[in-house]
Amino acid sequence: MATIGDVAREAGVSRSTASYALSGKRPISDEVRRRVLAAAEALAYTPNAGARALATAQTKVLGLLAQFHEDEFAPAMMQYILGVTNTARDLGYDTLLVTEADGVRALRRVTDSRMVDGVVLMNIAEQDARLPILRAAPQPGALVGLPGDCSGLDVFDLDFEEAGRVMVDHLHRLGHRELILVSQPEHVVERGGAYVWRLRDAALERARQRGVTLHAVYGESRQPAVGRLLNQLLEAHPEATGLLINNEAAAAALPSVTYARGLRVPEDLSVIGRYSAEFAATFSLPYSHIESAPDRLGAMAVRQLVRRVESQAAREEPFVVRFISPELVSLGSTAPPLPR
Amino acid sequence: MATIGDVAREAGVSRSTASYALSGKRPISDEVRRRVLAAAEALAYTPNAGARALATAQTKVLGLLAQFHEDEFAPAMMQYILGVTNTARDLGYDTLLVTEADGVRALRRVTDSRMVDGVVLMNIAEQDARLPILRAAPQPGALVGLPGDCSGLDVFDLDFEEAGRVMVDHLHRLGHRELILVSQPEHVVERGGAYVWRLRDAALERARQRGVTLHAVYGESRQPAVGRLLNQLLEAHPEATGLLINNEAAAAALPSVTYARGLRVPEDLSVIGRYSAEFAATFSLPYSHIESAPDRLGAMAVRQLVRRVESQAAREEPFVVRFISPELVSLGSTAPPLPR
DNA sequence: CTCGTTCGTCGAACCGGTTCGACGATCTGC
DNA sequence: GCAGATCGTCGAACCGGTTCGACGAACGAG
Structure with a gap:
């Protein structure tokens, strides 16, 4: 592997001149610059990352x-x-x-x-x-x-707080008065995942202000547990007409649950998720959602x-x-x- | 940030001795080793990765x-x-x-x-x-x-070839005589994804040997295209009783398709996929599959x-x-x- | 007591870059 | 024709480690 010393020798100049010719940090005559660049090219010179990091205190x-x-x-x-x-x-x-x-x-x-x-x-x-x-x-x-x-x-x-409010407001405006919110599993919160309760608490607060009933529960992160949970929820709250999902696994599992229960979306159940466009595309999810970008x-x-x-x-x-x-x-x- | 020079000075020894005491590459008296280690500890010394890479020609x-x-x-x-x-x-x-x-x-x-x-x-x-x-x-x-x-x-x-054979053999042994294989999209093959045809060609060959009809098609990688494709396939081959899936997106989309068409798995349709346990778990996939590990x-x-x-x-x-x-x-x- | 080892430590060189100060050559102005 | 500024280049030092050869002290053997 060629070093800057090799390049300098090949071009017939000192190491420092070669360095300046390559970096442009000092004026160098066209003639010399040409020779240095040609030598670097000929020897396929690439600076050694460790050496450069040591000298410049920058690793890139x-x-x-x-x-x-x-x-x-x-x-x-x-x-x-x-x-x-x-x-x-x-x-x-x-x-x-x-x-x-x-x-x-x-x-x-x-x-x-x-x-x-x-x-x-x-x-x-x-x-x-x-x-x-x-x-x-x-x-x-x-x-x-x-x-x-x-x-x-x-x-x-x-802005998870605002996300919670947007979800509630959207369904409230359409006339919904009883909603379910499925969050991440409780473990995520215990581990310190604040976004879970940031969205949930803001949604609960906004629901209270609007006079909407909101059942907020922790979800699961895996099948079949998450599918089972969704079924239980829909059973337990037959009056609920809207479902808010802050949980990727639950969103991915929902289509089979609604099919199995014979629920039509949005006629029987309105759904809003919170996930990325990429996620929605790969998983076929047909739900309106907050883009998490x-x-x-x-x-x-x-x-x-x-x-x-x-x-x-x-x-x-x-x-x-x-x-x-x-x-x-x-x-x-x-x-x-x-x-x- | 402390350097090995600082550690050496603190311990009252030369830089090389400090280095040897820390690496153990030469015998060092217990007394000196103790002092060096104490100094390193006190100064929270960590070797500079760039410098070490330069000296040892190893970056880790x-x-x-x-x-x-x-x-x-x-x-x-x-x-x-x-x-x-x-x-x-x-x-x-x-x-x-x-x-x-x-x-x-x-x-x-x-x-x-x-x-x-x-x-x-x-x-x-x-x-x-x-x-x-x-x-x-x-x-x-x-x-x-x-x-x-x-x-x-x-x-x-x-071993994608063997995977293709295992899939065909398994369904043949159960008595299936007409199968569908959904592969990755054609782009993947064009880009050089050999595993697609390695599995497919081996499956076709084995199907021929067993006297099984195998319809092999390229899939899609996204919804809704992949769901549409699955529907078309099931429609086009009503006699097919088994489905082989070498395409993650198709596997993820299949549950909603079978629900929608009222197909029971495995009664009406046997399914074998090819994906990882992790993938199966996160996506709820209830299909027997070749583990891609x-x-x-x-x-x-x-x-x-x-x-x-x-x-x-x-x-x-x-x-x-x-x-x-x-x-x-x-x-x-x-x-x-x-x-x- | 002396000579030859062995053991532990030190100084110096090296890895491959960058950068600072200095210096000679050329150019400008008077 | 000479002082001074400008331009381009060089040598040396430095970044922070590792490693080699050498050297002094302590040791054992004769």
């Missing part, structure tokens, strides 16, 4: 810390990851994907050893043990998901992160907490309730 | 090159990725996930710049332009998926890769092409056909 790599819990819906994660890796690459960065169960240790390793210039954290818990580490780290960090304490970090998330969130986090990485000025700006406002994608799965 | 990072095509089923990919990242971490490596569309450029970048010690390639095409690059690279490489030319690389894949494949590829990375002897062993033999997981979705 971002860390992406994601955790996969047994009872979580892995497929939904993929879109976030792609949002991050693709945006990072567009900005000139590669991505170190760390899925280690011990997130604290993983974060320590990649920041302390200076493997990365910045870190994106996913699966944020209400009380996330990784946050103190990240705040103390020399690299900037960005979160996809809202923790209890946002200080010292840039945070990006869907995972790729957009990943991209936003990376862009802000890279700004802070690359500019001292940006690093001193105040931290941002930015919510994507929920957009209701209408696929015709809601309608006024039938008169009974 | 593996590259994972995956490509996401528009018309592919992204959720299925997640399991492969987790198999790779988790196994890598167990063996002391981190993973650079590269999803760049231009795979050749991406591979050049990570190998030429020495960012990684080895590379795992996914989404292997029959004629994969990345392979010549990988063969010429100084780092070893492993493939998940079977290319036309396996020379110079370790290859891991499901993505996590196991990812893990195997990484283990072999790391062996070659870490041992000169291993690097000189002949290259392997290893197939996982298809295992039929029975969930009761097959039965003898009803007499007509």
Whole structure:
């Protein structure tokens, strides 16, 4: 493998001149620049990433810390990851994907050893043990998901409160007066998944204001449990005319349940979900839904992160907490309730 | 951030002694070792990854090159990725996930710049332009998926030929004489996805031997197209009593189609899929299926890769092409056909 | 008591880049 | 024709580790 010393020798100049010719950081005569570029081309020179990182204190790599819990819906994660890796690459960065169960240790390793210039954290818990580490780290960090304490970090998330209100308002306006909300499994909340109750509590509050009855329950993350649960719910609340779903697995399982029960959507039951367009497309889901825009969130986090990485000025700006406002994608799965 | 020089000064020894005390590569007195370890602890010393990579020519990072095509089923990919990242971490490596569309450029970048010690390639095409690059690279490489030319690389894949035969044999033995096989979309084949025709051709051959009629068609990767296709197929071949599915999206869409058509599984239609346990669980799929074991494949590829990375002897062993033999997981979705 | 080992430690070089200060050559202005 | 500025290049130092050869002290053997 050719080093910059080889290039310099081939071009008949010093190492520093070769470096300047390649980087353009100092004026170099056209003649010499030509010779250096030709030599680099001829030797197929590529700078050694480790050496460059050592010299410049920049690795051009971002860390992406994601955790996969047994009872979580892995497929939904993929879109976030792609949002991050693709945006990072567009900005000139590669991505170190760390899925280690011990997130604290993983974060320590990649920041302390200076493997990365910045870190994106996913699966944020209400009380996330990784946050103190990240705040103390020399690299900037960005979160996809809202923790209890946002200080010292840039945070990006869907506005789950507003999502809950939009769902309730939409069905209330159509005339529905009794609704069911299926959330994620209780484990997700216990682990600190605040978005679950953020959506639920806002929906409950809005339902109260509108005089709507809302049955809010935890869901399951797997078949057949989640299908069973949906059946039980529909049985237990025969008066309910609307179903709100903040749970990918439940959304995926719903079509078979409604078929089996002979329920027509939206005539017998209006449905609104909360998931991504990608998810809806791959799973055939015919329900109107709040778009959770995972790729957009990943991209936003990376862009802000890279700004802070690359500019001292940006690093001193105040931290941002930015919510994507929920957009209701209408696929015709809601309608006024039938008169009974 | 503390360097090894700081640790040495704190412990009152030279940098080299500190290094040896930490690595144990030369005998060091207990007294000095204690002091060095204490100093490292006190200063929260972590070696700089770039510097170490430069000195040792080892980065302790593996590259994972995956490509996401528009018309592919992204959720299925997640399991492969987790198999790779988790196994890598167990063996002391981190993973650079590269999803760049231009795979050749991406591979050049990570190998030429020495960012990684080895590379795992996914989404292997029959004629994969990345392979010549990988063969010429100084780092070893492993493939998940079977290319036309396996020379110079370790290859891991499901035995799709055998999978096709197992599917046909299983239904033939139950008495079925007319079957439908839904494969991936034609694009996947055109792009070089050999596994599609490997399974199909083996199934056709075996069906011919057994005197079974097999209608093999390309599928779609998205709803609603894939649902429409399934309906058309069942309509076009009313005599078919068995359905083979080598297409995740089609498998996910099938339950609603059978419900809608009033078909009972397995009484009216026997079904065998080809996907992972994880996929089956998250999607509620009640079908007997060939387990495609993505996590196991990812893990195997990484283990072999790391062996070659870490041992000169291993690097000189002949290259392997290893197939996982298809295992039929029975969930009761097959039965003898009803007499007509 | 001395010589030859062995053991533990140190200094220096090296990995492959980047960057700073200096220096010689050329150009400008008077 | 000379002082001073400008331009292009070079040498050396540095980033933070690892590793090799050497060297002094302690040790055992004769």
